[in-house]
Amino acid sequence: MLLVMKFGGTSVADIARIRNSALHVKREVEAGNRVAVVVSAMAGHTNQLVGWCKEAHELYDLREYDAVVSSGEQVTAGLMAIILQSIGVKARSWQGWQIPLVTDGSHSVARIDRVETADLLASVEGGEVAVVAGFQGIAPSGRITTLGRGGSDTSAVALAAALKAERCDIYTDVDGVYTTDPRLVPEARRLPRISYEEMLEMASLGAKVLQTRSVELAMAQGVRVQVRSSFDNPETCEPARSGISEMCGTLVCDETEMLEHHVVSGIAYAKDEAKVTVLSIEDKPGVAASIFVPLSEANINVDMIVQNISEDGRKTDLTFTVAAAELPRALQVLRDNQDTIRYRDLRGDTDMVKVSVIGVGMRSHAGVAAEMFQALAGKGINIQAISTSEIKISVLIGAAHTEEAVNTLHSLFGLDRT
């Protein structure tokens, strides 16, 4: 089968780590699989390059930034090819412009337009491992682009889609996606499979295993993604076989491929949330816009929004959350617009956490929210805001309750049972 294998920064952090990752590739090649490899920069290398750009000029040219930072993946791709050759695996490196992987001209946050696969595929079909520098492409102008932070995941999924690969294995420093954070809940279990939709909720809610954008792309293109650890012993892992998901890692796939249907698949949490309460504003059309338009113009991302029920039909309170780091700026924006918003008072609370219950099974199961609120109330945990989607329920609570809340919900929905 044709397989894309992607190795992140910690999996190529030094020559010894690249060598270990190369042994995972060798295993697949020896099992008869055709392989394209995508590599990130060595851990820390990108930060150094970004640091130099910032030191050079605060307002650096994004085209030059792309030329500088893309060099990190160029280095790893060459080193990975050398090491593969040293262990008897035919390999060559490919820069984004050599493939070419064509993007739009949005330097530093480029979107992939197309991947020309003719040369790459000829190489792979000829029995050579194609080692592709992740995170980078070429703009129609002929200049190097990068895909934004974590873009190598996106490179790998795009390449898998273009090559019609049977699977895209994302090797990282954890061995899969868990029902929740194992540092918080010792009973957390690795999920053998998770649907794209659930993974999207998990990714954007603080489980930093996969970049959100790469999951969106995988879902849109129907690319099966296996999250697994490069720290596993390369020799004892099973090589990839057509249609079979290994016992290691987590397969991110279409809902129809799910083996078991839990109502709830996982509990995610996001720290460093802040709550803003705007007190006693007029309950009339346009008042919400008077708050959120200036915030959006100031590039402040607003997450949960709760409009309280108006007691007398004339005055109401409005609550929303922002990242804790943005709180001072958010409050300043509101003060600057007091003339148009006309609130009585303003409150900002930090040390909040957003805890979310996620599962595609919630689509067909009522009562999950009720169970969740009851369980938290039973522990004396006050819910300050609620937001929901088709497959998740999020609550905002005080950060001090994080561990207790996550543990309570994890066992409430049976995630600690195999």
Place this chain on the structure above:
Amino acid sequence: MLLVMKFGGTSVADIARIRNSALHVKREVEAGNRVAVVVSAMAGHTNQLVGWCKEAHELYDLREYDAVVSSGEQVTAGLMAIILQSIGVKARSWQGWQIPLVTDGSHSVARIDRVETADLLASVEGGEVAVVAGFQGIAPSGRITTLGRGGSDTSAVALAAALKAERCDIYTDVDGVYTTDPRLVPEARRLPRISYEEMLEMASLGAKVLQTRSVELAMAQGVRVQVRSSFDNPETCEPARSGISEMCGTLVCDETEMLEHHVVSGIAYAKDEAKVTVLSIEDKPGVAASIFVPLSEANINVDMIVQNISEDGRKTDLTFTVAAAELPRALQVLRDNQDTIRYRDLRGDTDMVKVSVIGVGMRSHAGVAAEMFQALAGKGINIQAISTSEIKISVLIGAAHTEEAVNTLHSLFGLDRT
């Protein structure tokens, strides 16, 4: 005028150094010159990249090595462009493949075939500084090549030739070419001009200011090269003007452009030479070949060769020099070939130095050699071997005499007088 400015590793060692080098560029742009800049990697960066390749595999693939090490110049080119922009100078970076600077396919030691100047020239004529990553090109296969150590000098000269630049300024950490090493001879003077031929002898004899290959190319293409220091104050230097050589630095140019004709222009010395003497071999055709063919097959570079006069027409001694580090291998090769060479004995002496007197004026002035030998004899310095070319005389002496010999010759030929 159109000017190429090249900055070496120590001139772009960190952001502060790049900023200082950028001020030299700004000065030229503000004086109305059109400028292409060539940059090396930050000092030490290339060594780190080469080290990784070696750690990856002793016998690394040279195509991958080129992809890895060329990233150093890519980074500096981007940073230089950012910094130029930050001080109000329009600039953009160019990778070798973007120009393209087309080389042959000899990875890691590629020769430049041609420089496509259309895009580059359009940019420069449009008032933008072109910041070119030195040391790198693209092979007809579409893969990145590098030009070998010090290749950025060659990039700069090739670019100057292709762009028909009026001059190629090589900014380095010394302020020009000196009559001899100022650390050895305090009276050493900077040469305002030196001919290509003399520079070639100086370069290959240990004055490490310019890479030999770049001087050959400059001579072949008639590119005027100015060697100067990036550590000079960028604001007090005179900007380049057509047909005028600055008071700072050394102009490397055609002999016909020389302002003054000294018989001797400089004294060079090369340390770490070793002398090999092969005693009592047959004085007949083929015996030299029996010695030098196996040495050449073992990739040992032989420099000076002296065949002593045979006393009886039957037996003779032969003396030659190699780099001190190669001495053990050279002796081993000779021992392995004792059967065919049939010498009586073998001697190896280290701690030798080669001192050379260089000057195009020697072509028309007899007696330089005699004066040189006499002066050294007067100091009791024993000459162990001699070699000459049209414009230089080299002698091999004990390393302990280096300083005395160089000082004696420097004043003998009037190099300490302005």
